[in-house]
Amino acid sequence: MSMRVTLAFATLRRNPARTLLAVLGIAVAAALLLDMVMLATGMRESFRSLLLTRGYQLRVSPKGTLPFDSEATIDGASAIVAALRANPDITAVSPALGSTLSLPGNTFPSVFTLGLEGDVQGDYVLDAGTDMTGPRDSVQANAPLTAVVNRTFLVRSGKRLGDTMTVAAGLDAQLRTAARSRVVVLTGEGRFFYVPAETPVMALPLREVRTLLGPAYRDRMSVAMAESRRGDSAGVEAVRSWIASTQPRITAISTETAIRQVEERLSYFRQLAFVLGAISLGIGFLLVATLVTLSVNERRGEIAVLRAIGTQKGGVLRQVFLEGLFMSSAGIAGGLVLGLVTAQWLNAILRDFPGLPAAFDFFLWSPEAAWKSLALLLVSGTLAGLIPAWRAASIPIVRALREDAVG
Amino acid sequence: MTIRMAARVALAILLVAAGAAPAQGQGDSALSPTYGRRAPALRGIAVDVRMAEDFGLRPGSVVRLSGTPGVPGDSVQIAAVFERKADPAEVARREYRIRTHVGHLQALLGLDDRVDRFAVGVPDSVSVDSAVARINHVAFGFRAHKSSDVAVQSSRTFRVVERFHKAIGLITVVASAVFLLCLLLLSVEERRRDIAALRLMGISRGTVVRAIVLEAALVSVIGSVIGAGIGWISSLIVNAHFQQVYRTPLLFALLTPEIFAFATLTSLALGIGAGTVAAWRLVRTPPLTLLGR
Numbered sequence: 250m251s252m253r254v255t256l257a258f259a260t261l262r263r264n265p266a267r268t269l270l271a272v273l274g275i276a277v278a279a280a281l282l283l284d285m286v287m288l289a290t291g292m293r294e295s296f297r298s299l300l301l302t303r304g305y306q307l308r309v310s311p312k313g314t315l316p317f318d319s320e321a322t323i324d325g326a327s328a329i330v331a332a333l334r335a336n337p338d339i340t341a342v343s344p345a346l347g348s349t350l351s352l353p354g355n356t357f358p359s360v361f362t363l364g365l366e367g368d369v370q371g372d373y374v375l376d377a378g379t380d381m382t383g384p385r386d387s388v389q390a391n392a393p394l395t396a397v398v399n400r401t402f403l404v405r406s407g408k409r410l411g412d413t414m415t416v417a418a419g420l421d422a423q424l425r426t427a428a429r430s431r432v433v434v435l436t437g438e439g440r441f442f443y444v445p446a447e448t449p450v451m452a453l454p455l456r457e458v459r460t461l462l463g464p465a466y467r468d469r470m471s472v473a474m475a476e477s478r479r480g481d482s483a484g485v486e487a488v489r490s491w492i493a494s495t496q497p498r499i500t501a502i503s504t505e506t507a508i509r510q511v512e513e514r515l516s517y518f519r520q521l522a523f524v525l526g527a528i529s530l531g532i533g534f535l536l537v538a539t540l541v542t543l544s545v546n547e548r549r550g551e552i553a554v555l556r557a558i559g560t561q562k563g564g565v566l567r568q569v570f571l572e573g574l575f576m577s578s579a580g581i582a583g584g585l586v587l588g589l590v591t592a593q594w595l596n597a598i599l600r601d602f603p604g605l606p607a608a609f610d611f612f613l614w615s616p617e618a619a620w621k622s623l624a625l626l627l628v629s630g631t632l633a634g635l636i637p638a639w640r641a642a643s644i645p646i647v648r649a650l651r652e653d654a655v656g
Numbered sequence: 657m658t659i660r661m662a663a664r665v666a667l668a669i670l671l672v673a674a675g676a677a678p679a680q681g682q683g684d685s686a687l688s689p690t691y692g693r694r695a696p697a698l699r700g701i702a703v704d705v706r707m708a709e710d711f712g713l714r715p716g717s718v719v720r721l722s723g724t725p726g727v728p729g730d731s732v733q734i735a736a737v738f739e740r741k742a743d744p745a746e747v748a749r750r751e752y753r754i755r756t757h758v759g760h761l762q763a764l765l766g767l768d769d770r771v772d773r774f775a776v777g778v779p780d781s782v783s784v785d786s787a788v789a790r791i792n793h794v795a796f797g798f799r800a801h802k803s804s805d806v807a808v809q810s811s812r813t814f815r816v817v818e819r820f821h822k823a824i825g826l827i828t829v830v831a832s833a834v835f836l837l838c839l840l841l842l843s844v845e846e847r848r849r850d851i852a853a854l855r856l857m858g859i860s861r862g863t864v865v866r867a868i869v870l871e872a873a874l875v876s877v878i879g880s881v882i883g884a885g886i887g888w889i890s891s892l893i894v895n896a897h898f899q900q901v902y903r904t905p906l907l908f909a910l911l912t913p914e915i916f917a918f919a920t921l922t923s924l925a926l927g928i929g930a931g932t933v934a935a936w937r938l939v940r941t942p943p944l945t946l947l948g949r
Contacts, residue, residue, distance in 0.1 A: 277831040312725040420797030498725040543842040
């Protein structure tokens, strides 16, 4: 076997430019295949991990809508949240109210604001400073509110933690007054999971946001997140069904449902990945098959000599097979590196999508899927060399020797 | 507070058999009095074709429309069915769309004299920039934007997809270039005896190179034409499939003369380049060496 390996290597080394080009071709095909597999699996896994960042497996939104897909809100939020919290199968419920508040006298006129309950919120993690006042802490009327903002807000407003500013709601364009306004102290900087990185965002206590928005909002929420005690699919689905049957005015969406709906929206990329992945596989197969075929045709005389001195058909077959295997292996190794680099580049392009959460990735390294796809390419590339190898081993020795001598 | 028609209107649409007597207006928001003529018995709304298909609606159908789930809402009549625009930014959004009078929607949502936006037209003699500046100078609680700026912002999704396609295209071109070079290198080397014979007969290096390059160019052009054919058939399949998936008239793949010309020229350039490299490698080798002597 070691002799076969040595001969196969020697054959590949005899034409370094050709071998290098072949390896490069397989590497590009492997890189494209890897990228497409990462694209096909990455969106699903990235979105799943995003949704489960804080362990909430269920989202509750206004009936017929996806969370924050519209500006619809749920009335009677307190009763709904209380009913959910009373269910022993639900360990936590985090209501949120999203709205746009005005920033009088600021560098940008308004900010997307999330009203949250600090002790159960699952929308951000605190990176610096202190958290906003929790819902159960006493907040004196007209005392400054505490807010957590993201990095983009601080950069664009030119503010720092500890600074104060005014937020307002209920603007009347004719009277040029705000119906309600409060002074806010920026106490913390947070990383918001579901908000695009380029969007300035502010988190305030839910109760205060409701007060700011006026009487119509005193018992409203945009969305609520719920955590099922049982983390398995059946347990989560049981809770979802219970919510759907007991709360007719809302839609409960499990992580799996949300992933399915997002995949529907982004099915174009999955299908593009499938088509391009199949093309890459085809290119890899054709490349190896063509190269080995031409290489074998070129060495008919050499193979005939090997057969004449007693080399078995199987020996010739193994040697040509090994050449294909080495070329494919080297190409795939190079393709792995090239694929990871190009995936970063393509991911950077797609992450410019407007409205995409900062933590969302299109290309995600999934070891199992990646190794499977590269193994598939290796097998197809190696098998591509089998037909020419068999033909080479079946050459009539005498005729081949004569053709080689006469030309 | 803004109005989002498609989102705020609950899926509380109760179909009434077409031609049925109009609802009695119990619970309906009050219709504006119309002096000098009779007020219409039912308000008319327009629904998008996707919604019409899914709910079996057609002009004349009577449905109930509500801003809140579980609330009876208003009886309205389908006055028209409209085709959705081929807008890339909206292609993946699955919600239904209706069009109704702004006053009606305000009443349904319990909003007092509020709108999402105004479209403002200015005379040709007025600069759009100066109009925007003047509006923003006195604006309170709203902001004016040029339509062109809004268009740029709303087409960001499409531009990202375009950049992604270009990147994929670049990778594909590189793969094709390597593939082509490999094939030409091998096919030319396979004929080294013929080339050696030509050289020994006195055919110049340049002539040999030109012949090989011409052959490579011809192969590239023929390949491009076949590729364009495959691409055209693929684009038909892609369009048929995705137009059905997203239920949109949007064209997802389009083979234009410019794209064909670009692909053919790229292929031709790659073929000529690869042919030149392959031929040059061979003609530099002495003919007798090529013959194995």
